Amino acid sequence: MANKESIRRHHNKRITTCHKHGGGRLRSENEHLQSEIIRLKQLLTKLEEQASLDPLTGVFNRRRVEFMLAADDAPTRWGIAPVSIVMLDMDNFKGINDAFGHVVGDLALKTLGKKLRQMTRAEDIVCRYGGDEFIVFLYNVSCETAYKRVEEWRRTVEESPIIHQSGRIRITITAGIASYAEHGDTLAKTIKAADRALYWAKGMGRNCVATADDVNQTFYSFPYNLLTNREFANVESGFCN
Numbered sequence: 001m002a003n004k005e006s007i008r009r010h011h012n013k014r015i016t017t018c019h020k021h022g023g024g025r026l027r028s029e030n031e032h033l034q035s036e037i038i039r040l041k042q043l044l045t046k047l048e049e050q051a052s053l054d055p056l057t058g059v060f061n062r063r064r065v066e067f068m069l070a071a072d073d074a075p076t077r078w079g080i081a082p083v084s085i086v087m088l089d090m091d092n093f094k095g096i097n098d099a100f101g102h103v104v105g106d107l108a109l110k111t112l113g114k115k116l117r118q119m120t121r122a123e124d125i126v127c128r129y130g131g132d133e134f135i136v137f138l139y140n141v142s143c144e145t146a147y148k149r150v151e152e153w154r155r156t157v158e159e160s161p162i163i164h165q166s167g168r169i170r171i172t173i174t175a176g177i178a179s180y181a182e183h184g185d186t187l188a189k190t191i192k193a194a195d196r197a198l199y200w201a202k203g204m205g206r207n208c209v210a211t212a213d214d215v216n217q218t219f220y221s222f223p224y225n226l227l228t229n230r231e232f233a234n235v236e237s238g239f240c241n
Contacts, residue, residue, distance in 0.1 A: 056110060119152070
């Protein structure tokens with residue numbers, strides 16, 4: 001009888017020990033699994049960010065804008081209006097490529113992208129929209145304040161020529177600005193208003209900044225001139241380069 005009781009206690013002890021060891025291994029494996037899930041999520045986030053970055057300029061690419069357009073949830077995403085949208089491009093970019101080659105053209109784009117990153121805040125979004133055109137989202141910035149900031153950008157770029165073996169190459173930019181929800185009640189409409197302001201500024205001679213209000217005031221104040229002036233007609237049609 002004593003032997004049976006001794007065997008039973010020994011058996012129960014082994015079971016308890018196995019449970020303890022098994023539970024420890026289970027917790028360890030679960031912690032490892034959780035760590036791997038976190039690591040994979042971080043890797044996925046990094047890959048998504050890399051897929052949305054323009055490798056030449058280091059800013060976001062058009063894919064980021066298209067993602068925002070697909071969501072088109074400006075009222076809920078941004079919360080506090082206004083958000084100003086800046087469309088800008090480099091003046092005479094084709095001329096730079098033709099005169100100095102595409103290597104210098106790429107250098108000009110890299111320089112502009114770097115300047116834009118330096119001149120914007122962490123909460124702003126800078127994207128290369130295509131070619132030499134960029135789009136910038138300025139959060140909680142009115143159209144009036146955005147104009148002052150972008151005018152500073154314009155002067156900074158103008159005063160920062162590219163140093164090349166051919167000499168100092170001066171680059172300038174032209175920009176158009178529109179604000180949500182002052183100039184559009186959706187992201188797409190606000191971008192379109194900023195784009196029209198950009199083409200209006202190009203028609204005015206380039207190396208300048210214009211707002212959607214400038215375009216609207218011109219249309220309302222001088223309708224006859226708009227209809228008979230080729231440059232302004234091009235602005236309305238979107239044919240300026």
